[in-house]
Amino acid sequence: MRQIVITKKGGPQVLKVLEVADLLPSSGEVRISVKASGLNFADIMTRMGVYPDAPPYPCVMGYEVSGIIDKISSGIDPSWLGKEVLAITKYKGQAEQVIVPIDQVFEKPPTMSFEQAAAFPVNYLTAYLILSAMGSLQSHETVLIHNVGGGVGLAALEISNHIGAETFGTASQRKHEFLKKKGLKYAIDYRNQNWKDELMKLTNGRGVDLVLDPIGGKNLKQSYQSVSSTGRVGLFGLSVVTEPGLGGTFQKLKMLFQTPIFHPFQFLLSNKGVFGVNMARLWHEKKKVRIWADILLSGQKEGWINPHVDKVFKFDQVGEAHQYIESRQNIGKVILVP
Numbered sequence: 001m002r003q004i005v006i007t008k009k010g011g012p013q014v015l016k017v018l019e020v021a022d023l024l025p026s027s028g029e030v031r032i033s034v035k036a037s038g039l040n041f042a043d044i045m046t047r048m049g050v051y052p053d054a055p056p057y058p059c060v061m062g063y064e065v066s067g068i069i070d071k072i073s074s075g076i077d078p079s080w081l082g083k084e085v086l087a088i089t090k091y092k093g094q095a096e097q098v099i100v101p102i103d104q105v106f107e108k109p110p111t112m113s114f115e116q117a118a119a120f121p122v123n124y125l126t127a128y129l130i131l132s133a134m135g136s137l138q139s140h141e142t143v144l145i146h147n148v149g150g151g152v153g154l155a156a157l158e159i160s161n162h163i164g165a166e167t168f169g170t171a172s173q174r175k176h177e178f179l180k181k182k183g184l185k186y187a188i189d190y191r192n193q194n195w196k197d198e199l200m201k202l203t204n205g206r207g208v209d210l211v212l213d214p215i216g217g218k219n220l221k222q223s224y225q226s227v228s229s230t231g232r233v234g235l236f237g238l239s240v241v242t243e244p245g246l247g248g249t250f251q252k253l254k255m256l257f258q259t260p261i262f263h264p265f266q267f268l269l270s271n272k273g274v275f276g277v278n279m280a281r282l283w284h285e286k287k288k289v290r291i292w293a294d295i296l297l298s299g300q301k302e303g304w305i306n307p308h309v310d311k312v313f314k315f316d317q318v319g320e321a322h323q324y325i326e327s328r329q330n331i332g333k334v335i336l337v338p
């Protein structure tokens with residue numbers, strides 16, 4: 001079977017599709033014959049050598065797949081064999097086969113394509129965790145979704161619309177029309193405008209109740225300044241370290257230097273809060289993750305969740321897929337298929 005391997009830190013040329021022996025599941029695990037794998041920003045950051053939670057090189061990335069269970073281990077209910085599923089994987093999902101503990105596997109709704117199913121786990125669980133589980137977004141509130149045209153951003157827009165909150169989002173100008181059609185109320189071109197000044201104008205100086213910040217660094221400071229009393233900021237990424245510039249270590253140091261440090265008294269005096277979200281560090285909270293996934297999969301059946309697959313690349317085109325995201329072209333999810 002074939003796997004996409006990041007052989008070392010570098011440009012898209014370090015990505016190789018390599019043949020390895022078939023995998024066998026151990027007790028409590030199943031093998032999925034992969035039909036589609038999600039490509040995430042974390043995979044790009046891993047290849048660039050700036051992702052803090054990356055496994056050592058050479059590595060196979062991939063946090064999510066859809067496919068068919070083609071082998072089960074002892075103790076697994078035989079009815080799983082042959083089922084169409086989606087799964088959260090601890091790396092290694094960008095391969096023709098992946099081994100997954102059964103408690104990370106979910107039945108794929110028949111109304112979802114394999115590509116849509118692979119676009120679901122990371123984006124929607126992350127968005128739900130920030131907006132609902134931790135951010136407690138309410139229908140009478142306002143939310144600013146940074147990079148609303150990305151995978152997590154679009155998922156967050158759908159969930160916010162379902163909650164009934166008023167939505168603001170930052171994205172490259174060319175994505176605005178699409179986002180408006182998806183229900184975004186106010187789109188801000190953060191690459192050519194000062195997004196904070198624009199947001200303050202649009203909200204008559206009040207700011208918003210919740211900000212989703214995947215950028216970090218000095219953007220986090222502005223996000224904090226943009227929330228009103230009782231407002232919250234959810235930090236869930238540090239994409240600022242991938243900006244073209246000084247490269248790896250220097251970029252990380254610059255980001256650390258620009259990141260604000262918060263004292264809890266600040267929160268006490270201003271009725272504000274900041275929290276962090278990292279799906280890759282929630283493997284011990286499987287019960288909660290399943291509850292959230294069930295809510296979201298029901299949402300798909302009810303019609304308020306509709307994963308948007310922007311582009312599908314074959315494994316052999318993985319370099320192009322990385323470049324597509326890196327050059328900010330994607331609207332929603334990029335998928336890899338064997």
Ligand SMILES: NC(=O)c1ccc[n+]([C@@H]2O[C@H](COP(=O)([O-])OP(=O)(O)OC[C@H]3O[C@@H](n4cnc5c(N)ncnc54)[C@H](OP(=O)(O)O)[C@@H]3O)[C@@H](O)[C@H]2O)c1
Binds near residue numbers: 153215
């Ligand atoms: N903590 C978690 O559990 C978790 C889970 C998933 C994702 N994340 C984080 O969330 C962020 C978005 O992830 P995603 O998978 O939704 O991303 P994505 O679909 O790959 O979207 C990336 C988009 O972000 C924007 N962007 C902002 N800064 C960028 C940069 N320096 N280089 C390239 N694009 C940049 C671009 O759109 P515009 O320029 O149009 O805005 C780009 O199209 C990333 O920081 C990722 O690490 C965190």
